[in-house]
């Protein structure tokens with residue numbers, strides 16, 4: 001039985017009763033994305049009847065927090081420690097001689113848009129985009145594989161171009177080196193992966209300098225199984241759905257975008273590297289993986305940031321949990337619960353949280369009796385535990401996220417921390433939340449009102 005990549009994920013989703021199947025014809029231009037967006041990208045859907053193609057599309061795979069935990073076999077309580085442990089203790093992966101990914105190898109007449117149902121998502125998008133593609137390159141100095149999700153604009157024929165963020169200096173440095181030598185950079189784009197592979201990819205190589213394949217193996221508790229590519233010196237998951245092999249063309253940039261992205265805006269257009277696809281490997285009856293561009297699809301990125309904020313704050317005060325919210329694009333907003341022991345813990349936690357990364361913009365520190373995943377509970381803390389003249393920390397004119405429009409417009413970002421913790425000492429009784437003895441937590445409402453809808 002397969003345990004890795006997309007088909008294993010789909011079996012698991014089926015087991016959990018979480019896989020929707022759409023057999024009605026959908027147009028990959030706009031219509032498919034509109035169906036995914038209807039459920040806020042929280043419901044995995046297999047589209048079996050994609051107009052103009054004989055290939056199904058699987059969308060909204062990794063946008064739901066609880067489902068993500070279920071797919072990874074972690075709990076809300078243990079996940080931060082499991083992720084930190086995997087980063088601290090990477091494990092060996094395994095290179096196997098063959099795998100289903102090699103069932104079909106195409107080296108001629110490659111036309112990406114003709115071969116794959118690549119969706120177009122928004123009105124002003126420059127065209128169709130591969131949005132879930134995992135770009136693999138090998139670090140020329142260390143020999144380690146470097147993987148990260150990058151979007152690719154389909155330009156026609158076998159040419160696609162990648163968006164490489166300014167915050168990926170490791171890849172950018174490698175591209176610069178190749179440009180200086182006028183040498184192509186071998187690369188591969190993987191589609192049809194699982195939640196573990198995606199999570200491992202979201203670890204920043206600037207921060208850790210790790211081989212993400214080894215982090216993946218630690219996260220999944222078994223070696224990630226890889227095969228050698230057909231035409232380039234790279235390894236890719238043996239059970240993936242498809243792999244586009246080729247190279248980044250040296251000294252050739254093309255304007256990528258516009259593209260309706262993460263925060264719902266079109267973002268800046270800029271020249272970006274161009275990839276020539278020379279070989280396509282795919283499984284029999286391949287399934288095309290699509291990540292509709294929206295905030296939920298960045299959940300994996302937020303899950304890693306939660307571990308980073310947690311370790312930064314935990315270093316200073318007794319941090320309990322972190323929610324990097326979907327509303328803040330899984331990167332701009334953090335809600336952190338702490339077990340406050342001393343006056344000053346709240347402000348100290350703000351320092352730790354804002355120092356954890358360049359993207360984070362607004363953080364709220366709350367006590368453990370606040371549910372950081374419930375906006376209404378957090379609002380209660382803001383409404384009843386904050387005095388603006390005392391509890392706000394602002395840092396004007398810092399650097400922020402290139403995915404945040406007000407930062408891009410201004411070039412700088414103000415950071416804000418709100419200490420929404422209650423005071424310690426004699427006044428603390430004013431903040432005790434009233435409870436119903438024996439009935440806190442989940443009430444089995446069906447016992448009282450059989451069949452009632454929640």
Ligand SMILES: Cc1cc2nc3c(=O)[nH]c(=O)nc-3n(C[C@H](O)[C@H](O)[C@H](O)COP(=O)(O)O)c2cc1C
Pocket residue numbers: 131132146147148149150151152163164165166167168169170171201202203204205206291297298299300301
């Ligand atoms: C759905 C999704 C789409 C993404 N798209 C891009 C992208 O187009 N370009 C990019 O540079 N990063 C993108 N990212 C973020 C990178 O994958 C992520 O920051 C990664 O950790 C970068 O790795 P690095 O620090 O090793 O370069 C995306 C992440 C997700 C989850």
